Amino acid sequence: MPDxxxxxxxxxxxxxxxxxxxxxxxxxxxxxxxxxxxxxxLIGNTLPIALIALPMTLLVVAGxxxxxxxxxxxxxxxxxGKLWNEGMAIETIIPLCxxxxxxxxxxxxxxxxxxxxxxxxxxxxxLAAYRGIAQIxxxxxxxxxxxxxxxxxxxxxxxxxxxxxAFLPFLGLLVIAVVVLHATPFGRxxxxxGASEEAARFAGIxxxxxxxxxxxxxxxxxxxxxxxxxxxxxxxxxDNATGLxxxxxxxxxxxxxxxxxxxxxxxxxxxxxxxxGALQNVMSLLNVxxxxxxxxxxxxxxxxxxxxxxxxxxxxxxxxxxxxx
Amino acid sequence: MTHPSDTGPAPVLALQDVSKSxxxxxxxxxxxxxxxxxxxxALAGENGAGKSTLIKTLAGVHRPDAGRVLLDGEPVVxxxxxxxxxxxxxxxxxxxxxxxxxSIAENIFMGRQPRRALGRIDHKATRAATTALxxxxxxxxxxxxxxxxxxxxxxxIVEIAKALSFDARVLIMDEPTAALxxxxxxxxxxxxRTLRDQGAAVLFISHRxxxxxxxxxxxTTLRDGAWIAGELVDGMTEDDLVRRMVGRDLDExxxxxxxxAGEVALAVRRLTREGIFTDISFxxxxxxxxxxxxxxxxxxxxxxxxxxxxxxxxxGEVEVRGRKLTNGAPSVAxxxxxxLVPEDRRAQGLVMDMSIERNIGLTGLRTTVKAxxxxxxxxxxxxxxxAVRLQVKFARIADAVSTLSGGNQQKVVLAKWLATGPRxxxxxxxxxxxxxxxxxEVHRLLGELAADGVAVLMISSDLPEILGMAxxxxxxxxxxITAEIPRSEASEETVMAAATGRAxx
Numbered sequence: 001m002p003d004x005x006x007x008x009x010x011x012x013x014x015x016x017x018x019x020x021x022x023x024x025x026x027x028x029x030x031x032x033x034x035x036x037x038x039x040x041x042l043i044g045n046t047l048p049i050a051l052i053a054l055p056m057t058l059l060v061v062a063g064x065x066x067x068x069x070x071x072x073x074x075x076x077x078x079x080x081g082k083l084w085n086e087g088m089a090i091e092t093i094i095p096l097c098x099x100x101x102x103x104x105x106x107x108x109x110x111x112x113x114x115x116x117x118x119x120x121x122x123x124x125x126x127l128a129a130y131r132g133i134a135q136i137x138x139x140x141x142x143x144x145x146x147x148x149x150x151x152x153x154x155x156x157x158x159x160x161x162x163x164x165x166a167f168l169p170f171l172g173l174l175v176i177a178v179v180v181l182h183a184t185p186f187g188r189x190x191x192x193x194g195a196s197e198e199a200a201r202f203a204g205i206x207x208x209x210x211x212x213x214x215x216x217x218x219x220x221x222x223x224x225x226x227x228x229x230x231x232x233x234x235x236x237x238x239d240n241a242t243g244l245x246x247x248x249x250x251x252x253x254x255x256x257x258x259x260x261x262x263x264x265x266x267x268x269x270x271x272x273x274x275x276x277g278a279l280q281n282v283m284s285l286l287n288v289x290x291x292x293x294x295x296x297x298x299x300x301x302x303x304x305x306x307x308x309x310x311x312x313x314x315x316x317x318x319x320x321x322x323x324x325x
Numbered sequence: 326m327t328h329p330s331d332t333g334p335a336p337v338l339a340l341q342d343v344s345k346s347x348x349x350x351x352x353x354x355x356x357x358x359x360x361x362x363x364x365x366x367a368l369a370g371e372n373g374a375g376k377s378t379l380i381k382t383l384a385g386v387h388r389p390d391a392g393r394v395l396l397d398g399e400p401v402v403x404x405x406x407x408x409x410x411x412x413x414x415x416x417x418x419x420x421x422x423x424x425x426x427x428s429i430a431e432n433i434f435m436g437r438q439p440r441r442a443l444g445r446i447d448h449k450a451t452r453a454a455t456t457a458l459x460x461x462x463x464x465x466x467x468x469x470x471x472x473x474x475x476x477x478x479x480x481x482i483v484e485i486a487k488a489l490s491f492d493a494r495v496l497i498m499d500e501p502t503a504a505l506x507x508x509x510x511x512x513x514x515x516x517x518r519t520l521r522d523q524g525a526a527v528l529f530i531s532h533r534x535x536x537x538x539x540x541x542x543x544x545t546t547l548r549d550g551a552w553i554a555g556e557l558v559d560g561m562t563e564d565d566l567v568r569r570m571v572g573r574d575l576d577e578x579x580x581x582x583x584x585x586a587g588e589v590a591l592a593v594r595r596l597t598r599e600g601i602f603t604d605i606s607f608x609x610x611x612x613x614x615x616x617x618x619x620x621x622x623x624x625x626x627x628x629x630x631x632x633x634x635x636x637x638x639x640x641g642e643v644e645v646r647g648r649k650l651t652n653g654a655p656s657v658a659x660x661x662x663x664x665l666v667p668e669d670r671r672a673q674g675l676v677m678d679m680s681i682e683r684n685i686g687l688t689g690l691r692t693t694v695k696a697x698x699x700x701x702x703x704x705x706x707x708x709x710x711x712a713v714r715l716q717v718k719f720a721r722i723a724d725a726v727s728t729l730s731g732g733n734q735q736k737v738v739l740a741k742w743l744a745t746g747p748r749x750x751x752x753x754x755x756x757x758x759x760x761x762x763x764x765x766e767v768h769r770l771l772g773e774l775a776a777d778g779v780a781v782l783m784i785s786s787d788l789p790e791i792l793g794m795a796x797x798x799x800x801x802x803x804x805x806i807t808a809e810i811p812r813s814e815a816s817e818e819t820v821m822a823a824a825t826g827r828a829x830x
Contacts, residue, residue: 184699206656
């Protein structure tokens with residue numbers, strides 16, 4: 001019994017439950033929510049956040065953060081547009097863009113692990129730098145004429161369902177991320193690194209290498225998102241995905257990943273992503289003004305930092321009570 | 326009154342039949358204690374005996390469920406630590422919490438600095454008051470020095486000065502000597518004697534029994550929350566005290582076994598880390614326990630860290646069973662069969678928020694693997710097996726290690742490393758801050774490991790431990806090995822002579 005009680009107040013479960021409640025209420029009471037066009041919009045618009053949230057979750061668990069992800073995405077999109085304008089084949093362009101993302105991540109990772117700089121500062125710097133390079137590359141152009149079969153893949157739906165075609169590959173990546181974080185020795189070590197880097201080092205865990213791998217993976221996923229974004233919205237501009245990093249971080253924290261590292265589950269993070277996405281969708285349907293939406297998101301962010309702590313206090317208290325009886 | 330009390334000055338502070346429970350756990354049962362002015366009183370007991378609860382009751386953190394706290398003979402109720410402080414009761418903890426960027430004077434008078442006109446802080450008066458306090462303690466510390474960089478010993482002095490500035494009449498010192506070197510302990514005792522002679526009542530807690538005999542007049546012993554004895558130290562032996570604490574005659578504290586030394590398992594050659602240690606060469610054979618002695622700061626821990634790979638070395642080499650280790654790579658050292666039980670178990674040995682199971686599992690992440698994934702069943706049985714073998718007292722293997730007592734935490738660290746099946750084991754202060762019963766268990770374990778052919782390098786500031794357990798003693802002084810003393814010739818005198826840089830024996 002104490003076991004199930006303790007589990008009942010785990011924050012990721014709370015977020016999952018909130019998501020289900022929100023979806024049920026929205027299906028029941030919000031006009032236009034349940035039609036398949038809206039649902040596919042909802043999921044399609046949330047996918048970029050979800051894609052980057054996967055590596056970001058691992059990074060935050062390990063006690064680091066990458067705020068340059070949206071700029072990396074924007075840079076990839078800009079380079080993609082530029083090369084397409086130059087007449088290069090899309091089959092060559094996309095791998096190049098992904099490689100670029102790897103390089104962006106590598107730069108972040110090396111600055112953090114080799115020079116020992118705080119990732120918050122490093123990636124605020126590269127946030128500006130990568131976006132600047134994107135603007136130099138593409139200027140104020142918008143490239144829109146990508147091959148239709150690619151745009152269809154990024155924007156189309158699976159048969160008659162409301163699911164975007166990109167949803168299946170996302171599920172694949174999600175499964176990989178869950179397995180990596182929760183079932184592999186690498187993922188296990190990340191929790192130790194985030195909770196106590198020194199103790200992890202004394203246990204023979206290769207802290208710096210692991211962090212570098214995470215930054216590279218994050219850069220890769222950010223550029224993949226940038227490519228997806230440009231194709232999904234059929235527009236490659238230097239300012240694509242601006243501000244996306246805040247949504248990602250907000251969603252990940254909302255999902256119960258401890259900002260101080262060492263705690264959280266991917267399930268919680270993804271629930272957080274879709275809770276935030278669904279909430280924004282519902283607010284738009286209800287004609288809530290953009291300003292008010294920002295306020296709601298901000299409040300959620302504060303709640304998300306507070307919530308897991310409160311939940312942990314409750315479960316600790318119950319644990320103690322259960323132990324004392 | 327259930328214990329003797331002389332005629333003489335009345336107690337300043339006393340507990341009368343105090344009980345305190347947390348849920349079903351009875352932390353204190355009918356405990357009485359009297360603190361007299363001008364006297365140092367020892368509080369003895371194993372980890373978990375109720376010493377912390379007693380201190381917190383005196384300090385106003387806990388309120389007793391039953392019984393009374395008497396101040397100058399009058400019953401009082403402390404509603405919080407502030408009340409106790411105003412009554413002249415101060416607690417000095419083992420690890421002081423000063424503001425590192427403020428000066429000593431500012432730390433002492435934080436929040437109540439002498440003021441000048443318009444509420445400006447009177448730095449001159451603050452400094453003068455601090456100097457006066459230091460003079461009272463007979464210590465020379467510059468009031469303007471920032472707290473950052475002060476040794477733990479100096480930080481404790483600052484805490485004591487702070488307590489004096491509150492006109493403390495009762496000073497409670499919770500394991501103040503655990504992290505101090507011999508000469509620092511001597512200085513601290515000088516300060517304590519000064520305070521005692523000025524009429525303060527001191528309650529002193531230490532796991533080092535010889536210290537109790539050195540400085541205390543009276544001792545109260547607790548066991549499992551119950552009051553066992555309150556008596557004068559005069560005429561007692563260490564064995565008497567241990568029997569009261571443990572409740573039985575202790576098996577030998579240093580169960581040293583004679584093991585023939587085998588092959589060289591660890592060879593360190595001309596290892597140097599610039600500015601830290603120089604030209605360190607030694608060997609440890611399988612079956613041997615080699616003690617590494619020296620003063621704190623002599624570089625012993627730093628050598629261990631470099632050998633294991635947590636720090637890099639600048640020159641030299643390390644071989645484990647004939648295999649050269651890579652500079653700065655603990656993972657290579659581990660797979661060569663080396664294990665390090667670090668000195669700071671809370672920061673280096675354990676991830677405090679993680680479960681016992683996962684902490685022990687950390688060293689097995691590369692071995693308890695099936696098809697690239699963590700084999701949870703194997704991890705659990707490995708962790709459980711070792712936790713049980715080392716007799717860790719826990720409720721559930723999934724409990725966070727932070728819920729365990731210090732001695733049990735240290736056993737988890739040992740379990741974590743013994744589970745790797747090491748051929749060479751380095752232990753750094755393996756029994757610091759753990760009670761005498763657990764200490765004997767740890768020593769027995771080290772002896773058994775050596776008998777099984779493990780090469781053990783034991784760093785310790787506890788000389789009796791080194792003399793009791795080591796086949797050979799290496800002594801370091803200022804970053805160099807100054808002596809190698811065989812067991813037959815090792816004594817406190819020979820080791821200390823080499824450790825302090827006097828002509829080696």
